[in-house]
Amino acid sequence: MLVIICLRCSSCGRDSEASSKMEDFYELELNIKGLSNLEESLDDYLSVEALNGENQYSCESCQKRVDATRCIKLRSLPPVVNFQLKRYVFLPKTTTKKKISSSFSFPGQLDMGKRLSDPSSNYIYDLAAILIHKGSAANSGHYVAHIKDESNGHWWEFDDECVSSLGFHPFGEKPGKSSDKADQKSEGTSTEGSVANGNNSSHHEAALTSNMGEMFSSTDAYMLMYKRSSKDENGIKSNNIVEASNSSLPRHLMDEIDALNASCVNECGEYLSKKDNLLASIQERRQEVKSVITEAPATPDDDSYFWISLDWLRQWADNATPPSSIDNSPIQCEHGKVPASKVTSMKRLSAKAWEKLLSK
Ligand SMILES: [Zn+2]
Ligand SMILES: [Zn+2]
Incomplete structure (x- = not known):
């Protein structure tokens, strides 16, 4: 996405041409410390920052160091937007990293059009994937990904080689709980990491809000991936997304997948015949004894x-x-x-x- 970082002189009101720059960002790194949801983090990211005192900059027009403001503007948005949530903060005292494990919530559907420097109404994004870090330490733990199959809205958890169904909910459907929206919502407002669910300390929630649809929250999500809604681009949701997404996989990836699948089938075959041979020789040996x-x-x-x-x-x-x-x-x-x-x-x-x- 194209991002403009602009510096504006507080004396003459001119934007610095030398220091303002357009950059192509792959993802947005958002603060979450002290913030509770994605809207707040985006507000923080796009807010105007005052450059005073030591941070003053020298204005070309005023020919001196002046107070200034710095802001970030979104000029364009890609089909997929990644938000890196800054869950790991550096502690200068100990020169170590600490994980922020407060609950952070994000919507199932996100309006990014209003965040553009020229606001537009047709930039609606759907939550597509959540990357999760399990564990309380910043430099260790376990990573899993929850990814939505966009052809049918089904969510899957990818945990190393183990893939399991989450149903139509990014954190899995919780039977018996889903009917009690009031209960979920009140839990959703609980303070940082105080509610643990079951046998691990991860804490995920769903709550319904009236305007933006479903909201989810997690104490461990560190990256959110949103994909521009297909409704948005074509007016109506297309029925051949599956076909489109399959053929849109780059050729070299398809080749790699085919090669990996072939070698897996091969190894499984070798393993089975090795197992059969071993069993046969054990049997023969038993008979001999x-x-x-x-x-x-x-x-x-x-x-x-x-x-x-x-x-x-x-x-x-x-x-x-x-x-x-x-x-x-x-x-x-x-x-x-x-x-x-x-x-x-x-x-x-x-x-x-x-x-x-x-x-x-
Ligand atoms: Zn100036
Ligand atoms: Zn002897």
Whole structure:
């Protein structure tokens, strides 16, 4: 949006040409400290600031330093307006940032036409997205975005890879509460952050006012995105917004999305086949252990049996990747014999099971 910052000499009343400048702003940074809603913040942003004392400026016409006024004027507005809410304030004493967690309210529909330097009636904007910082510290926390699907007015919460429906309300529909407008409105006037909702400290509200439609408020929203109402531009709301918005996505973004989707499908496929293979090998391994164990007991009258190290047998049975060959050294002495003292760490194995283990 085009913004003019103008300086006016209080003595001669002339605007400074050197210091007045036109700038193209991507977003408006609004103060919220001590202010309770978007209208107040915009009033503050566009208010006339006095430049006195140390802040005097030197007027080209008066040829001296004079008192002056500084103001910001909006010359034009883009299709999407971003408001950065200054929730983080710098504390010079501690050189740290502090988060302002007071409740701040904003309308579902915003008239920006009256804010233009040449006021116009057809600049109505609809709330399109809210960026939220969860947490009380300024330099940590968690970020989520609430975004409206403009084709149907449905709101969604984007929390990392988790996307959940909020219904037709930017902070989710609250069943049982929505019918009680009076209750909501009285809560909406509560003082800063004093009302916590449920298990987190975030606090969001909705209230109805007669002139500007629905009002919402949040203690954590730090950026608001408003999109110019399509009603406004075309006279009537167009029915093919979905088509229009899809084809209006830049080609390189569509390509990136397609590539990401393809690689996701690919990775999911690889994961599933890896999982199937692993399950199959675990199953096979179980069968192998089972077949040896069932044949392990040597019958009392069977003469041919073998002693096997219990440690080794456990290792062989319990590991997905078993040791390759039988190792009886744990139960043998240095001469290769089996001392009687090792009787507790060995097991008698039938010849059949022994053969099976040996052939692995
Ligand atoms: Zn002057
Ligand atoms: Zn020995």
